[in-house]
Amino acid sequence: MFLQKWIIRLLPLEVFFVGGMILGWMVMQTTGLPVVKLALPSEAVAAEAPATPSTIASALSPIFTPEVQRWSQQIIEWAAPFQLDPNLAATVMQIESCGWAGAVSRSGAQGLFQVMPFHFEAGEAMQDPHTNAQRGLAYLALGLSKAKGDVGLALAGYNGGHGQITRAFSAWPQETQRYWYWATGIYADAVSGQTSSPRLEEWLRAGGASLCAQAARQ
Template sequence: MGLYIWSEKEGENIPQDGHSTLGLPARSPSVPFHSIPLILMVALAFTTIYSFGALRDRFLATVSDKAAASTSSFHEINALSGERFSNQPVDLPQGLNFSVFTPEVQRWGVQIERWAEDYGLPVELVAIVMQIESCGDPTAVSSAGARGLFQVMPFHFGAGEDWTDSEINATRGMEYLARSYQLSNGKIDLTLAGYNGGHSVIARHPSSWPAETQRYVYWGTGIWGDLGSETIPSPTLNEWLMAGGEHLCRRAVDVSILSYSPIRHSDDDVTPTG
């Protein structure tokens, strides 16, 4: 077999002896040699453009997903905030579910929380005492002469003190309740007994307590136990209402809190007037 060389001019195979042999297949590519780099560059350019487009699409998709996730989180936060705050009365503190109590007590929510904090008492305990004592009526007077929101006996007030003033009444009531709580070592039943029947009953057996004190402790500890229940209102509170508490609460319905709070505090500014 003879050796061939490529003739660019004629595009044919020519034996080294110089004679042309037409019609034979070319031994080299049909594309001129100097054109190969240009084709490679074009192909590389198309590949680069395609790759860049793919990377761009991935980047935009990632950004879009993150933006969507961020927007979703924002709306979720707003939704949670709305559920937590939008329909909740502004005078109710967040630490206690005041819906367990009657509306007449609920409206004192912020004050109850502040009084409890000032005297180192559980918020729930202060709310329960107000519920049973007056149902939130600052003008309430018992047959025994106890007066105001926390049914404080007259001899606990100083000269010239207005027992209908919610702050004064709460101060005297919380002083007595805090002492009862201290003497009882934080036991709720004994604290309630001491508040109603006098501190001396704390050291006595419950069977020796006056009937009124026994009922008082029954209602108070029952409502306390209902606080963790999903049943609203409290079953014990309903029982208390049927036993006579409803009459007490009816008298408290139309009483304005602001009318009986001449001593102002910053959190009173959000207290409704009825």
């Protein structure tokens, strides 16, 4: 298998909580993480993340942080109309907001699933958990269809736009490469029946813990 070495680190992430005024500001940045070997998506996705689970999970994996677990029943309900594995939806929520419904990124992405404003209808409450989930998971499901069931490519498309699905890994933005690394590893741990996730723990150490601390205070 052809392997490439990539230095894995979380991009600086600025998250704003807006309610008429800015109530909080957080920046995550990591340095000095070890070099991690990553295979190209066509090789690694099959090994790390099942493309099509044989069954849709009826309960959320215990690997996710408490801030995401508190949404477990809603995640199962939100994922069902799109025939998505709730653990895949939870993986996206984990990385995007760690369960922080009021999160707003520097680029304007909103809510639990960090959905860009142009995905909403006029007048919709973008940070409303149900509305945000419907828009975010619709985009994820469409990406999974475009990727012909390839979970890794669908996750890359969720982060970088569906145009990434047909591009080579080396052509993806570095942010998307890192997103693919975190998300496929976390999801693989979730569907393998593990009770903890080494990749999720790595993500937390890389800066995700700061995002989850914000989520815990909401």
